[in-house]
Amino acid sequence: MTDAKKQAALDYHAKPIPGKLSVELTKPTATARDLSLAYSPGVAEPVREIARDPENAYRYTGKGNLVAVISDGSAILGLGNLGPLASKPVMEGKGVLFKCFAGINSVDIEVNAESPQAFIDTVARIADTWGGINLEDIKAPECFEIEQALIEQCSIPVFHDDQHGTAIVTAAGMLNALDIAGKRLEDARIVCLGAGAAAIACMKLLISCGACSENLVMLDRRGVIHAGREGLNPYKAMFAVETDKRTLDDAIDGADVFIGLSGPNLMTADHIRKMAPNPIVFACTNPDPEINPELARETRPDVIMATGRSDYPNQVNNVLGFPFIFRGALDVRATRINEEMKVAAVHALKDLAREPVPQAVLDAYELDHMTFGPEYIIPTPVDVRLLERITSAVAQAAVDSGVARRPYPAHYPLKTVDDVYGS
Numbered sequence: 001m002t003d004a005k006k007q008a009a010l011d012y013h014a015k016p017i018p019g020k021l022s023v024e025l026t027k028p029t030a031t032a033r034d035l036s037l038a039y040s041p042g043v044a045e046p047v048r049e050i051a052r053d054p055e056n057a058y059r060y061t062g063k064g065n066l067v068a069v070i071s072d073g074s075a076i077l078g079l080g081n082l083g084p085l086a087s088k089p090v091m092e093g094k095g096v097l098f099k100c101f102a103g104i105n106s107v108d109i110e111v112n113a114e115s116p117q118a119f120i121d122t123v124a125r126i127a128d129t130w131g132g133i134n135l136e137d138i139k140a141p142e143c144f145e146i147e148q149a150l151i152e153q154c155s156i157p158v159f160h161d162d163q164h165g166t167a168i169v170t171a172a173g174m175l176n177a178l179d180i181a182g183k184r185l186e187d188a189r190i191v192c193l194g195a196g197a198a199a200i201a202c203m204k205l206l207i208s209c210g211a212c213s214e215n216l217v218m219l220d221r222r223g224v225i226h227a228g229r230e231g232l233n234p235y236k237a238m239f240a241v242e243t244d245k246r247t248l249d250d251a252i253d254g255a256d257v258f259i260g261l262s263g264p265n266l267m268t269a270d271h272i273r274k275m276a277p278n279p280i281v282f283a284c285t286n287p288d289p290e291i292n293p294e295l296a297r298e299t300r301p302d303v304i305m306a307t308g309r310s311d312y313p314n315q316v317n318n319v320l321g322f323p324f325i326f327r328g329a330l331d332v333r334a335t336r337i338n339e340e341m342k343v344a345a346v347h348a349l350k351d352l353a354r355e356p357v358p359q360a361v362l363d364a365y366e367l368d369h370m371t372f373g374p375e376y377i378i379p380t381p382v383d384v385r386l387l388e389r390i391t392s393a394v395a396q397a398a399v400d401s402g403v404a405r406r407p408y409p410a411h412y413p414l415k416t417v418d419d420v421y422g423s
């Protein structure tokens with residue numbers, strides 16, 4: 001970013017008041033009567049009702065539309081382990097996206113935990129107050145143990161966005177990109193740079209969508225994850241392949257697909273030059289991708305290129321997933337977000353990219369056309385149809401797979417965030 005853009009980003013966060021979120025009131029508070037209902041003595045009535053039946057929390061408090069965004073700051077975007085407090089702008093940012101795209105209220109919580117168990121204990125003790133928990137920017141391998149333990153201990157959806165949100169959006173974009181490139185996922189030779197939270201979840205979901213694990217090479221800081229390598233954690237070991245390739249330079253030779261979920265500027269022009277015809281490059285590290293999109297296009301005019309950023313075409317970013325997935329899960333009071341709901345989200349997102357783009361989206365991007373093709377493989381986050389399509393698909397999948405505690409909502413499909421409470 002230029003110095004002017006960096007300053008603009010700081011000013012955006014600082015002015016006119018610090019931060020990006022505020023709390024709003026939903027009830028009148030002007031009179032003594034209002035206060036006697038909102039607080040003492042009136043507040044005692046919903047207290048008694050919730051003590052009698054915890055389900056009443058959904059009726060008398062904001063629980064049903066409230067998601068906690070919780071981080072330990074150990075993998076903040078691609079910036080690394082900068083600690084819980086430094087993660088707060090990102091967690092507030094996720095709250096902005098929850099609210100503006102799906103009408104969900106959220107609170108960010110940054111936990112200073114000395115161990116995964118301390119983090120788990122902290123979150124488990126406060127879980128009941130939320131409708132759902134979005135775990136964010138927690139590094140691998142700790143994130144896997146943390147998410148699993150919290151899913152087991154909580155009766156509300158717990159979802160590590162960097163794993164599953166990213167995997168859903170990556171799979172949708174990849175299926176479309178391969179189609180445009182005239183290739184099949186089953187045959188594609190895939191190189192994944194990164195072996196952390198996002199990378200492992202993305203590769204697992206691509207395999208369940210049809211990718212062949214023998215065609216997939218994963219790399220971490222030490223290079224290719226191969227069968228002869230010692231000291232691999234169990235999550236990486238699942239991807240160890242028999243190969244004599246050891247570096248990115250070896251692995252990228254002839255590859256159809258590169259997926260970067262690692263760190264900035266790790267892919268060079270020479271790497272992309274060595275890829276197969278019509279290569280697909282998802283350089284998804286934020287804020288600075290594995291390769292600059294201009295350099296990629298200059299080097300390989302036949303590339304289908306995506307990044308995690310809003311300022312280039314094809315934004316493959318979990319913002320296309322988590323607001324709508326939680327919306328659908330909350331509205332049927334799902335006990336968890338299961339594989340069926342994730343797969344439903346993949347297909348809703350993938351299919352939407354093939355439809356004509358509304359004028360409001362073109363206006364927001366100052367373009368006169370966006371058509372399914374190399375420069376438009378996936379919808380943009382400002383596309384209001386995401387709310388309708390993904391939310392409906394996820395809610396239906398929750399009902400069909402038996403994790404919903406409420407029927408498919410009568411007020412669906414949602415056309416705007418103003419519709420989220422129904423009539």
Ligand SMILES: NC(=O)C1=CN([C@@H]2O[C@H](COP(=O)(O)OP(=O)(O)OC[C@H]3O[C@@H](n4cnc5c(N)ncnc54)[C@H](OP(=O)(O)O)[C@@H]3O)[C@@H](O)[C@H]2O)C=CC1
Pocket residue numbers: 074075076077078079137138139140141161162163166193194195196197198199219220221222260261262263266284285286287307308316317318319
């Ligand atoms: N576009 C999107 O929607 C999303 C993008 N991301 C991006 O993905 C990246 C990873 O995030 P996440 O998985 O949460 O973090 P993790 O800390 O869990 O994983 C980071 C992984 O990147 C690897 N890595 C880091 N530097 C290098 C390097 N120089 N060479 C090779 N591998 C390297 C690490 O290797 P090792 O295991 O050896 O330490 C690790 O496997 C971030 O940049 C983040 O911004 C994440 C989520 C969503």
Ligand SMILES: CC(=O)C(=O)O
Pocket residue numbers: 076077078137161162285286308317318319
């Ligand atoms: C987008 C996101 O969640 C990340 O880069 O970590």
Ligand SMILES: [Mg+2]
Pocket residue numbers: 077136137161162
């Ligand atoms: Mg993240």
